[in-house]
Amino acid sequence: MISRRTLGLVIYLIFVLLPIYWLLNMSFKTNEEILGQITFWPTNFTFDNYITIFTDATWYMGYVNSITYVAMNLVITLLVALPAAYAFSRYKFVGDKHLFFWLLSNRMAPPAVFLLPFFQLYSSVGLFDTHLAVALAHCLFTVPLAVWILEGFMSGVPREIDETAYIDGYSFGHFFIKIFIPMISSGIGVTAFFTFMFSWVELLLARTLTSVDAKPISAIMTRTVGATGIDWGVLAAAGVLTILPGILVVWFVRNHVAKGFALGRV
């Protein structure tokens, strides 16, 4: 029984890893070898594709841009979502349920069809082609998600703790920063992970709102299609480099990620 389960899992993991293995394999090959024949391991092992990316500013600035707007988005999201999630988990107020539903409904808006209005809105306030524009636009789906996850984690903290702190003479701000935030630090970690993830994988809005200065790496990747055909090796190397930050981040939250995927609700 155990071995059958393990076997099933191994087969599924192979299915998950095969396309990634193929990308990694290609990124170490020369274009001649990629187009020449199928080889399961690079015969002429080369770092040229990676060197191309790291020595060309138009390439590596794409990563810098992506990381900049993801980081800005993360900071903005946490700053506004923390107090909001606290309010949702602790208080009843006029319109709270409607507000919560409205927040979640933003996730149901098909992004492809709101591109044009987004473009016009951010152009008209002079934010077009800035990192801030992408960071703000991504807040549309990261903030509701963050509020949802944080609310789940915060509801797990008994409110007696808040009351005790107030009786002990803590002000709200003092209590929130000194006591409450450390208590839900794993929840904040998970929220940060999800915020990072959804901002990092999104391309449509990021590409629409930028042209040169803040262009994300995933949009720059289309550059590999040149007059002489597609530069497969560089494309593969660029793809591999977009996977790395995700692996790094998931490593830090690996112990909480399962709970986070259930939005802190199990």
Next chain:
Amino acid sequence: MNKVPNNKAWWLVLPMFLLVAFSAIIPLMTVVNYSLQDIFDQNTAYFVGVEWYQEVLRDTRLHDSLLRQFGFSFSVLAIEIPLGIAVALMMPTRGWQASAVLILLALPLLIPWNVVGTIWQVFARGDIGLFGWTLNNLGVDYNYTSNPLDAWLTVLLMDVWHWTSLVALLCYSGLRAIPDAYYQAAKIDRASRWAVFRYIQLPRLRNVLVIGVLLRFMDSFMIYTEPFVLTGGGPGNSTTFLSQTLTQMAIGQFDIGPAAAFSLVYFLIVMLVSWLFFTTITHMDKSDSGSKYDQ
């Protein structure tokens, strides 16, 4: 948890509200505005009322695309939900293996969506891709760039690869929350493996499955980037889903009015289906844990 009525809590919510409203309400109102007008250029626009709505509801191209979209979303759910549950049941529960499997499963979720498209574009090609090459060498006539069925199946397989992990991780966390006492009781009763699954694990997975089905429905229904990169919607229209049809209308042909009108219909369909599903599920068994959602 008992909540204290306190309207001052609005001050805590206000920054979040303003931020999201800026990005949500203004574009939405712009779309509503477009959908009611015939726009020639910046300064010339006529109010046309519900004319665009009548037009798009009769548009056969949109009907086809909507049908394809429903077919795709239901196939996605029919494969990913059972497969995700199965993978979650097979996952190790502790030790380094558990962390390792978690990280490997999370991998596809962390890849930018157009890179997912690129990975499969390369992987499925007959000449330079492992998958297409293997199939062709096994004698299967497979070519996703010319055969509509192959293209559709490739997009489906890509989505399964991309998103089954989400369902699996959701279910995994649901399974971890079941107390050991339940399993011990089942052992005493000599319950079969199937009985344990049917009467203990599945009911306890309900909450996470609701989240999983909702997320998968919404995201698969709005799929754009991955098929756009992989197949560009073709061959023919076989993998042109709703978002892409709309983008073609709005940006390709500058039919902004009809595109805006259909965007709102699209938005309403997503909301309606999600709401119907959610209400049916929570009403089906109110005495159980449905109350968990009445915050």
